[in-house]
Amino acid sequence: xxxxxxxxxxxxxxxxxxxxxxxxxxxxxxxxxxxxxxxxxxxxxxxxxxxxxxxxxxxxxxxxxxxxxxxxxxxxxxxxxxxxxxxxxxxxxxxxxxxxxxxxxxxxxxxxxxxxxx
Amino acid sequence: xxxxxxxxxxxxxxxxxxxxxxxxxxxxxxxxxxxxxxxxxxxxxxxxxxxxxxxxxxxxxxxxxxxxxxxxxxxxxxxxxxxxxxxxxxxxxxxxxxxxxxxxxxxxxxxxxx
Numbered sequence: 001x002x003x004x005x006x007x008x009x010x011x012x013x014x015x016x017x018x019x020x021x022x023x024x025x026x027x028x029x030x031x032x033x034x035x036x037x038x039x040x041x042x043x044x045x046x047x048x049x050x051x052x053x054x055x056x057x058x059x060x061x062x063x064x065x066x067x068x069x070x071x072x073x074x075x076x077x078x079x080x081x082x083x084x085x086x087x088x089x090x091x092x093x094x095x096x097x098x099x100x101x102x103x104x105x106x107x108x109x110x111x112x113x114x115x116x117x118x
Numbered sequence: 119x120x121x122x123x124x125x126x127x128x129x130x131x132x133x134x135x136x137x138x139x140x141x142x143x144x145x146x147x148x149x150x151x152x153x154x155x156x157x158x159x160x161x162x163x164x165x166x167x168x169x170x171x172x173x174x175x176x177x178x179x180x181x182x183x184x185x186x187x188x189x190x191x192x193x194x195x196x197x198x199x200x201x202x203x204x205x206x207x208x209x210x211x212x213x214x215x216x217x218x219x220x221x222x223x224x225x226x227x228x229x230x231x232x
Binding site: 003105106 | 159220
């Protein structure tokens with residue numbers, strides 16, 4: 001089945017540095033990638049949607065300049081957390097539109113990236 | 119803000135026992151309800167998508183029901199096994215919403231004790 005590979009799975013960085021998270025679709029093309037964030041004991045919250053060949057769309061309250069999203073090809077989407085601060089510490093996970101064997105539309109997720117900013 | 123609630127937050131079940139847990143969601147403007155299983159350090163995996171009131175879906179020992187009029191879905195696991203240990207997420211999709219319109223619950227963390 002469709003697989004989304006996400007790296008790194010965890011990263012620790014110093015405050016003020018930038019961190020890049022990559023999501024690759026394996027064996028399928030993803031024209032769209034959704035980026036979610038999950039704080040402890042909270043639900044997955046959509047941050048932004050990346051589309052290959054066009055600008056990403058961001059959810060209300062998500063800083064575009066802080067969370068740079070690039071969808072460079074049909075198999076790669078990246079999220080860069082710029083000038084990271086401790087409050088950006090969270091779990092970030094990507095997903096692409098997929099299908100069940102029944103044909104129903106679902107999300108195919110990466111395994112997530114845990115970011116800790118010191 | 120759409121309210122999708124899952125209960126209980128966590129659940130310990132003895133191996134071999136059956137269990138169930140709940141997802142409640144807005145009953146208005148409903149389009150679909152998704153269930154995902156999320157094992158630690160792995161990707162969430164889609165289990166079911168349900169759209170019609172009264173829908174029942176089954177995958178092995180796991181089944182789910184849907185009541186769109188009252189806004190709830192149950193997930194049942196029969197004869198729990200250690201490999202069922204995971205967090206189970208439900209997600210509500212409103213009518214007219216695309217894949218970016220899914221609202222997730224916080225999940226039910228299920229631990230199967232041998």
